[in-house]
Amino acid sequence: MLLASLLAANHFAGAQAAAPANATPAPRADARPAATSLGAITQGLKKFDGYFPFYYDEKTGKVYLEIEKFDQDFLYFSSLTNGVGLGGPERGTASSNLAKFSKVGAKVFLIEPNLAYRATGKNPDEQRAVESAFAKSIIWGFSPVAVEGNKTLIDLTPFLVRDSQKLTDQLGRAGPQNCGGRAGRSA
Incomplete structure (x- = not known):
């Protein structure tokens, strides 16, 4: 499902539209150490070409994205490929939004612009104000x-x-079940 989602994202990239905001997790202790070259990390990994090439590590299940x-704006698309039962969300639930990657200092942010308000003129002051x-x-x-x-x-x-589709919130509203996402149970 993970690879299918990423492959679908590569097919939709290049069109115009980002996902709901989520908090950034703390770095994991088992993350690979920083390297000076992409080849040092991606050597021996399976490469998938697309708008954003990505590499899959079959041993660890990690996916590395090359930016x-x-x-530059692209279409960020997320979807639910299977239903979850309990009368909850059905497969096919999806969202698509405009997004872009930006470098800010030593970090890379995935940003969703606010398209509800736009400067209609070419005046740079108007564009900055908006x-x-x-x-x-x-x-x-x-x-x-x-x-x-x-x-x-x-x-x-x-x-x-x-949980890009906020399924745990939806399932929690459906009843007293103890629902939650588990990264260790995801692939």
Whole structure:
């Protein structure tokens, strides 16, 4: 399911539209150490080409995303490929939004712009005023695992296995079940 979601995202990338904001998790203790080159991390991993090339580590289940297109809008699409039962969300639940990756200091942020308010003129002062008055959303923050020239490699795994559709909230409203996402049970 993880690879299918990422492959689908690669097919939809390039169109225009980002996901609900979620908190950024603390770095995991088992994360690979920082490297100076992408090859040091991706050597021996299965590569998938697309709008954003990604690498899959079959031994650890990690997915690494190579970003070269910073500050360029793309379609972020997330979906539920299977229903969860209990009369809850059905398969096919999806969301699509505009998003972009931006470098801020040593971090890489996945940002959803606020498209509800736009400057319609070409006046730079008007554009700055709208940009500063209406906040954009930071969907996720990543610490690069490797940087090589204008390419940055991030560990995408925690982002992919999170509850992007907020299923635990929906299932919790359905009754007294003890529902929650478990990263260790996700792939």
